[in-house]
Amino acid sequence: MPGCGTPAAGGDGDLSHKPSDRTWDMPLLPRDRPAARSGAGEAGERVRERDIGRTLRMNIPLGPHDHRVPSFQDHVVEFPISPLGREAMPRDPEQSIKDAVSAAKLMSYTREISRWVRLSGSDEERLAFDYLEGTVKEFGLEVRRYQHDALVSWPGNASVEVAGAGARRVECITHAFSASTPASGLEGQVVDAGHEPLGQNVRGRIALVDGLASPARARAAEQAGAAGMIFINPPELHEMIISAVWGSPTPETAGALPKIVAVSIRQQDGEQLRAQAQRGDLRVRLHAAVDTRWRKTPLLVADLAGQEEPDRFVLFSGHVDSWHHGAMDNGSANAVMVEMARVFSRRQKRLRRGVRFAFWSGHSHGRYSGSTWYADNHWDDLYRHAVLHLNVDSTGGMGATLLSEALTMAETWALAARCIKDVTGQDLQRRRITRMGDQSFWGIGLPSMFVDVSAQPPGESATGAALKSLTGGTAHHGGLGWWWHTTEDTPDKIDKANLHRDAQVYALALWRWCTAPVLPLDYRETAAELRETLRGIQEAAGDSFDMRPPLGAVERLTAAAGRLHAAAERIGGGLRGRGTRKQREAAAAINDALMRIGRTLIPVNYTAAGPFDHDPALPVQPVPALQPAARLRTMAQGSDDSLTLLTRLVRERNKVTHAVDTATEIIERTLERIGEKRQ
Numbered sequence: 001m002p003g004c005g006t007p008a009a010g011g012d013g014d015l016s017h018k019p020s021d022r023t024w025d026m027p028l029l030p031r032d033r034p035a036a037r038s039g040a041g042e043a044g045e046r047v048r049e050r051d052i053g054r055t056l057r058m059n060i061p062l063g064p065h066d067h068r069v070p071s072f073q074d075h076v077v078e079f080p081i082s083p084l085g086r087e088a089m090p091r092d093p094e095q096s097i098k099d100a101v102s103a104a105k106l107m108s109y110t111r112e113i114s115r116w117v118r119l120s121g122s123d124e125e126r127l128a129f130d131y132l133e134g135t136v137k138e139f140g141l142e143v144r145r146y147q148h149d150a151l152v153s154w155p156g157n158a159s160v161e162v163a164g165a166g167a168r169r170v171e172c173i174t175h176a177f178s179a180s181t182p183a184s185g186l187e188g189q190v191v192d193a194g195h196e197p198l199g200q201n202v203r204g205r206i207a208l209v210d211g212l213a214s215p216a217r218a219r220a221a222e223q224a225g226a227a228g229m230i231f232i233n234p235p236e237l238h239e240m241i242i243s244a245v246w247g248s249p250t251p252e253t254a255g256a257l258p259k260i261v262a263v264s265i266r267q268q269d270g271e272q273l274r275a276q277a278q279r280g281d282l283r284v285r286l287h288a289a290v291d292t293r294w295r296k297t298p299l300l301v302a303d304l305a306g307q308e309e310p311d312r313f314v315l316f317s318g319h320v321d322s323w324h325h326g327a328m329d330n331g332s333a334n335a336v337m338v339e340m341a342r343v344f345s346r347r348q349k350r351l352r353r354g355v356r357f358a359f360w361s362g363h364s365h366g367r368y369s370g371s372t373w374y375a376d377n378h379w380d381d382l383y384r385h386a387v388l389h390l391n392v393d394s395t396g397g398m399g400a401t402l403l404s405e406a407l408t409m410a411e412t413w414a415l416a417a418r419c420i421k422d423v424t425g426q427d428l429q430r431r432r433i434t435r436m437g438d439q440s441f442w443g444i445g446l447p448s449m450f451v452d453v454s455a456q457p458p459g460e461s462a463t464g465a466a467l468k469s470l471t472g473g474t475a476h477h478g479g480l481g482w483w484w485h486t487t488e489d490t491p492d493k494i495d496k497a498n499l500h501r502d503a504q505v506y507a508l509a510l511w512r513w514c515t516a517p518v519l520p521l522d523y524r525e526t527a528a529e530l531r532e533t534l535r536g537i538q539e540a541a542g543d544s545f546d547m548r549p550p551l552g553a554v555e556r557l558t559a560a561a562g563r564l565h566a567a568a569e570r571i572g573g574g575l576r577g578r579g580t581r582k583q584r585e586a587a588a589a590i591n592d593a594l595m596r597i598g599r600t601l602i603p604v605n606y607t608a609a610g611p612f613d614h615d616p617a618l619p620v621q622p623v624p625a626l627q628p629a630a631r632l633r634t635m636a637q638g639s640d641d642s643l644t645l646l647t648r649l650v651r652e653r654n655k656v657t658h659a660v661d662t663a664t665e666i667i668e669r670t671l672e673r674i675g676e677k678r679q
């Protein structure tokens with residue numbers, strides 16, 4: 001760890017065995033004085049000017065007579081290196097981890113990363129990856145860099161030419177995975193569809209629609225037979241990707257890549273075109289050049305191994321590729337990752353399990369092609385070893401004061417809520433994570449927490465409304481700022497204090513995930529969510545479909561998850577230090593169970609495609625495979641359509657019931673193994 005100035009890393013791991021040892025605070029002087037006397041880490045280390053204000057950790061053996069020490073649980077004491085050597089005092093490790101996060105470093109990393117315009121697979125993006133790789137290597141992380149094939153799409157030049165009377169050119173952009181027009185362009189009559197569903201009236205014409213370009217809208221226009229579409233954006237032009245194919249295509253999904261030409265224009269231009277279109281006399285010629293091809297794209301992972309569960313890790317991920325300079329999306333989030341690498345590398349000896357930092361390409365221009373490739377090509381490793389997927393996106397935006405709508409899974413909600421509360425005082429609502437933002441690990445069954453944590457407060461905001469429609473409509477917040485996905489996403493949009501705050505939320509979350517003796521997964525929450533979902537489906541389906549088998553399974557799961565939680569609380573709570581061998585074994589068995597429960601429940605709760613495939617990038621409802629049961633009621637009983645659907649649904653019901661029962665069995669066997677009596 002060059003330049004780290006934290007000499008005490010050696011030795012805190014073994015302290016827990018020896019109650020006669022204890023760490024002690026030690027005043028330090030600013031310059032060229034030995035950092036500590038004998039027994040204090042590498043005692044000869046000198047304190048350098050630049051280290052003042054940083055944190056020093058050390059342990060000092062105490063005599064066996066010293067039994068005043070109440071507990072040896074937190075045996076390493078941390079304290080700031082103070083110029084006067086007076087403020088030094090023991091601190092709790094959570095406070096210490098929050099204090100270690102540097103706002104100045106976060107801003108400096110953000111500025112570095114956002115120097116480059118990072119189109120997926122471009123030379124500039126490669127330079128950003130080089131910078132990230134070099135920086136985390138300096139912190140001593142073990143780095144692996146991959147190059148893989150991905151279908152990515154770079155929007156090029158585009159124009160809208162208004163024909164006939166009042167002929168003019170309107171400024172526009174085209175989108176990733178839009179079709180290109182022929183060199184002569186695409187001419188057609190414009191039909192105003194606004195926010196309405198796209199009907200037959202757009203066939204062969206160019207649809208004028210409101211909002212940000214989206215895969216759902218593009219697909220609807222294509223299905224309605226539109227030749228092209230013009231999105232009316234807010235005052236700014238927002239770069240978007242219109243393909244719903246998650247990751248690079250397969251033979252089955254290649255046909256679903258968009259075939260429609262899509263462009264976006266500004267609000268004020270849109271209003272003029274709309275007025276003209278409503279008079280029925282608007283013809284335009286669209287030009288769009290989109291460079292879509294397989295490219296080599298980079299992927300970087302950097303490991304910081306834990307001590308007691310060295311093969312387990314939190315997958316902490318964020319995309320590096322960007323629209324324009326992408327200072328907020330996703331430069332500041334990459335900065336959070338780098339800062340966590342720095343801060344956690346100095347505490348590696350105290351991590352029970354590790355962190356795998358994963359930097360993706362192909363998020364913005366390949367519809368999550370990087371994270372999807374990683375899920376596909378490292379499936380088994382992730383299945384066996386990843387305890388969580390923690391994602392970070394668009395942190396520290398100016399005015400982004402709202403953290404109560406961050407997205408989580410039910411099982412990770414309680415911990416997420418505590419982290420947000422502890423840093424900001426805000427109460428996290430229960431908001432189910434949506435099909436977006438590199439959530440490529442649901443099939444594997446990884447519990448998931450966060451995409452972006454902070455957003456603009458609720459209020460009138462065109463980008464907020466647009467984002468809401470993209471994510472399935474549950475958000476109340478005002479989006480990620482008017483500059484999101486525009487040329488204006490530059491470092492001046494980052495608020496230093498907000499970025500520091502967001503990074504502290506991540507620091508605390510990561511710390512808790514990496515150090516908790518028992519993984520902070522609460523499947524009582526999942527059982528409750530499943531019950532509500534399945535009841536909703538039963539209500540919608542009425543008498544046409546019987547949901548009693550999965551509902552019965554959920555009742556059994558609810559009881560078992562309650563017992564598991566009680567055991568986990570008791571055993572985890574008693575394991576602050578090393579604990580007894582029996583306690584450690586019980587905690588290990590519970591952790592195995594908690595991971596396996598996720599592997600069985602998450603694929604049915606979140607996917608239709610299952611463990612080895614990826615659903616499209618479209619809003620998805622809980623337990624998606626059973627949702628079509630609601631349609632049975634609208635079909636004629638005994639009709640071919642209804643019988644075909646029923647055949648499908650019976651199989652899906654078996655799948656869901658079996659997954660829930662498997663989770664219950666995992667819990668029951670685990671409780672039996674650790675000697676928990678049945679109630």
Ligand SMILES: [Zn+2]
Nearest residue numbers: 329330393394
């Ligand atoms: Zn992003």
